[in-house]
Structure formats: structure tokens, C-alpha cells
Amino acid sequence: MIQDYFATGATVFAAAIFVGWIVSWIIHIISILFGLHHLYKKLDPVIPEEELPGVSILKPLTGVDINLKSNLETFFTQKYPKYELLFSVQDDNDPAILVVKSLIDSYPKVDAKLFIGLKVVGPNGKINNMVRSYEAAKYDNIVISDTSIKMTPSTLYEMVHCLKPHVGLVLQMPYCATRKGFGAIYQQVYFGTMQARNCLSANAVNINCSTGMSSLLRRDVLDKAGGLAEFGKYLAEDFFIAEAIRSQGYKVVLSTTPALQNSGNSSITDFHSRLIRWSQLRISMVPTLIVLEPVGESVLLGVFVSWAAMTLFDVSPLGFFMGHFLVWFLSDYILFRIVENGPLPFSKFEFLVAWLMRELLSPYIILSAHLQNHVVWRNQKYKLHWGGKVVVPVTSSLDAVAVS
Numbered sequence: 001m002i003q004d005y006f007a008t009g010a011t012v013f014a015a016a017i018f019v020g021w022i023v024s025w026i027i028h029i030i031s032i033l034f035g036l037h038h039l040y041k042k043l044d045p046v047i048p049e050e051e052l053p054g055v056s057i058l059k060p061l062t063g064v065d066i067n068l069k070s071n072l073e074t075f076f077t078q079k080y081p082k083y084e085l086l087f088s089v090q091d092d093n094d095p096a097i098l099v100v101k102s103l104i105d106s107y108p109k110v111d112a113k114l115f116i117g118l119k120v121v122g123p124n125g126k127i128n129n130m131v132r133s134y135e136a137a138k139y140d141n142i143v144i145s146d147t148s149i150k151m152t153p154s155t156l157y158e159m160v161h162c163l164k165p166h167v168g169l170v171l172q173m174p175y176c177a178t179r180k181g182f183g184a185i186y187q188q189v190y191f192g193t194m195q196a197r198n199c200l201s202a203n204a205v206n207i208n209c210s211t212g213m214s215s216l217l218r219r220d221v222l223d224k225a226g227g228l229a230e231f232g233k234y235l236a237e238d239f240f241i242a243e244a245i246r247s248q249g250y251k252v253v254l255s256t257t258p259a260l261q262n263s264g265n266s267s268i269t270d271f272h273s274r275l276i277r278w279s280q281l282r283i284s285m286v287p288t289l290i291v292l293e294p295v296g297e298s299v300l301l302g303v304f305v306s307w308a309a310m311t312l313f314d315v316s317p318l319g320f321f322m323g324h325f326l327v328w329f330l331s332d333y334i335l336f337r338i339v340e341n342g343p344l345p346f347s348k349f350e351f352l353v354a355w356l357m358r359e360l361l362s363p364y365i366i367l368s369a370h371l372q373n374h375v376v377w378r379n380q381k382y383k384l385h386w387g388g389k390v391v392v393p394v395t396s397s398l399d400a401v402a403v404s
């Protein structure tokens, strides 16, 4: 009797896992199809220069790395008729000041300004750094672009092209420029596989999966939600900005080209810290991800579904796992090629090693996110509350920084 009860329970549980597994393949398929349909598509019709709206580009900077100058230079060379560049640094000793000043001198025809010092509106350092440039922006369309982003000459045009009347926010899907070294390959494989799968499929079905490293938004819509300063109280301001725009009936869409992160730092340890921080943010804002994130990973899902396959169909769990893992790899390879829009920029062997490392280390990232009781972002520690709504700096240098 008790044995029957457990046998039925196990069968039901195995069936539920199997359904989850099928859902995960639907996500793979959606991301591949949406990526093929949307990324790098031809932008028709061409918008004549005189109809292109003005754009204010906010660049919050913190520090310098070896790629900063060349990355920032790509903003001075946009093929776009009407835009301004508003750089900001929070500290008047920041070496980024010299880099920005030298670029402003080299491109006197580009409308560019530098703001030094922050205005504290909440715990989010990025927002504090940008509030003054946001207030000074002269155009109705705002691009927020993180320090490590590199643009191609047509990036701004592509983003504006996606800003149709019903669209309030255009996001560039996170990806990476090709850089040297295994750390860089590892990051590129992460953004071209796991991150791209979730980002593309979520956007295809209208789920908020925003990342604020390169985005274009309508200023009047953001102002109706309280303006940029309103979001200084959140650490994941990108998620809440997207929510506020969606709640006004506007769509959030992906630009046709991904964001090219090109930081001079490709340390794997620093990258893991960033992934752990992002995972902490996601868990606090969307708690269902506590369960979904681990079971959305190839290894854990593979272990569960192999047991389920054995229970339901009496097949070899090892054979099933190997098949599952191989098809997952092939699917990720196809998606990566779509995101990259061409052949691998490194060898197949490097792709394989980086992919295996990413898949096998994902439980470590997820566990670390759960085990740390504070969030670390740019040398500051924050205590993050459920809902992601209240963030208190545990150690803060904010009070000490003056606005100039």
C-alpha cells in the first residue's frame, strides 16, 4: 500500500520533470527562432536624416581601463545627425576625466559635456552619477550606456529605428566584443548562450528581462514615473525602469544588434562576482527564479530528467543524460552563431571548453548568490530586501562625495 503510494508519487514527480524539460526545449527553440528573425535584420524603411529625433546619450563613468578611450571614441563617431554626449564621473580624482577631456578636444564638432560629482538620490551609485546629466539633457530621447560599451557607427541609428510609437524602451541585448584571452572567451560564450537564450525567449513572449547596460528610452514616459531619480532607491534600476514603462502601456523591445561589452578587464573572478550580484538581484525581485534558475541549467535539469526518463520509460539514465547534454551543446552552438552573426571568433575547442566550464560552474554561481547575505557592487556593500525594493548601503562613501 505504502509502496504503491510512493510509486505513484514518483511517477507524478517524474512526469512533472519531463514536462519542465520539454518547456526548456521550447525556450531553446523560441530563442533560436526569435534570434534568427530579429537580430541583424534589415531596417526598412530607411529613416531620412531630417526625421531622426535628437538623442542625449548618458555615459556614467567610474575609473579607467585599457579600452576606455577607444570605447568612448566610438560614441564620437556615430553616423547620426543630432545627438549629445553627457559624460559623468562621481569623483573629481577619477582618471576618466582626462580621457573624456582629451576626446572632447579631439572632436570639437561633437556636442559633448562632462559632469563631475554626484547627486545622491538613493543607494544606486549609477543613478546618482547620472542624475545631473539626465536633468541637463536637451533631447526627448535618452540613451543610457555603461562605461564598457563600444558602439559600431550605426548602433544609435539602429536603436532609434526600433523606437516605434508604441515602444517606450529599446534594449540592446548584452553581448561582448571579441577580445583576447580565455576570460574574454568565457564571457562571450556566457552572453552568447545562456544569457541570450533567456533574454531572447523572454522578449519574444513579453517577459521583462531587462539589462540596462545600453538602452534607449522616452524621457516623457520616464518622467511620468518620477524621472530617473525615482529609481535611485533600487539596485536593479534597469528592471524597475522597464516595469514602469510597461505599466504605462508601452512595449519594451530589443534592438536589432546586441550591446558590445568591451571592458579592458576580462578577469573570470570579477565576472563571477558580477554574475553572483545579478543572480542576487533577480532572486530578490522574481523569487520564482530560486527554483527556475537551477532547473533551467543543463546539468541539474539533465540529472533530474535522466532519473525521470528511467522512472517513466526504463531507459539508461547515463545514456539519456549524455544525449540531453549533447543536444543542449549543439543548440547553444547554433544560438551563439546567430548572436555572433557569423562563424566563431575563436576555435571550436575554445568554445567547447568555455561552454563546459560555464555549464559546470553554474551551480557554484547560484549557490554563492544564496549564501552571500549582502550584495557587492563597485566596492560598496548593500543589504538587499525581498522585492528588490529597499536597498541600504552597508558601507558607503556616498556622503563623503561632494557635487561640483
Ligand SMILES: CCCCCCCC/C=C\CCCCCCCC(=O)N[C@@H](CO)[C@H](O)/C=C/CCCCCCCCCCCCC
Binding pocket: 020, 021, 023, 024, 027, 030, 195, 198, 199, 201, 202, 205, 207, 208, 209, 210, 211, 212, 213, 236, 237, 238, 239, 278, 279, 281, 282, 285, 286, 289, 292, 293, 295, 296
Ligand atoms: C523547466 C525549465 C524552466 C526554465 C525557466 C527559465 C529560467 C530562467 C533562468 C535564468 C534567468 C536568467 C535571466 C538572465 C537575464 C537577466 C540579466 C540580469 O540579471 N540583469 C540584471 C542586471 O542588469 C537586472 O537587474 C535584472 C533583471 C531581471 C530579470 C528577470 C528575469 C526573468 C527571466 C525569465 C526568463 C524566462 C524565459 C522564458 C521564456 C518563455
Ligand SMILES: O=c1ccn([C@@H]2O[C@H](COP(=O)(O)OP(=O)(O)O[C@H]3OC[C@@H](O)[C@H](O)[C@H]3O)[C@@H](O)[C@H]2O)c(=O)[nH]1
Binding pocket: 059, 060, 061, 062, 090, 124, 125, 126, 127, 129, 145, 146, 147, 148, 211, 212, 213, 214, 235, 236, 237, 238, 274, 377, 378
Ligand atoms: O557606483 C557606481 C556604480 C556603477 N556606475 C556605472 O554604472 C555602470 C554599470 O556598472 P558596472 O559595470 O559595475 O555593472 P554591471 O555591468 O553589472 O551593470 C549592470 O547591472 C546593474 C545595473 O544597474 C546596470 O544597469 C547594469 O548595466 C557603469 O557605467 C559604471 O560606471 C556608477 O556610475 N557608479
